[in-house]
Amino acid sequence: MAKSADDQLRAYNYEHFWLKHFLADIGRTFRGAGVRPGSPAPDFDLVSTEGDRVSLSGLRGEIVLLHFGSGT
């Protein structure tokens, strides 16, 4: 059964780091989950810590290095 939006939100913003989270990353690694090289990069329009809005489509023509990271 598909998860509700609230369940997905809770699952993404989990309260505790468990083995299942580590194993999920290992599973994704085996599957090569994510956008494959050669595919179009999904557009985004996000706010920065300085309050600016940055979209990928607005950076067309430039090489973009995009890293995802957590504070903890």
Place this chain on the structure above:
Amino acid sequence: MRFLDVFIHQAHPGGLRHHYETFEDKLAGAVEYKAEEALPWPMLVDDLAGTTHNAYSNGMADPVFLIDTTGLVSFYGMWTHPPTLRVALDELLARGGQGVAVGLDRTPHLLASFVDGYRGPRRGGRRAVLEYDLGAFGAGSLSFIGHKAKRLLSPVALRSTPLPPPTRLRLLLGLVVTLVLAGSLIVLAVRWLD
């Protein structure tokens, strides 16, 4: 070239840093993180559902992408590894900023994370470190040890360029010799105890 960081969920929530419940919490966390790490590049904040994080990597813990000048993914490092990223970037620049460079790197590069990654769970607090230990086969303790041995290990673990092949060979030989010596010592100790 643009260098962008996208702030994701709390990977190791704990007593000092809780999971995010509102976007405002997350934005405040990103502002604090950028200041603490003195990051010079823009820090973008994903929405609470992790829409961009999931769209790119299905929620990987520490992924990195190179996007070429036409908007195509050129390189995807599932576990960010600066030397491999450097090789991919050099290759992409040599191609005039277009095309696939290196492609998909799915090697779990954990050494750098253990040597320089303790600050993350430590920000979460003791519970965050303990859960990292319990949830990832002692990774909390390994990252604590790596943190303490950072000065010793950083020339190998925190390089931004690949090790030259002769150095890799020497390191591999050193590892094999160390394992053989350790195994021999264990065998000798067991025999002595008998």
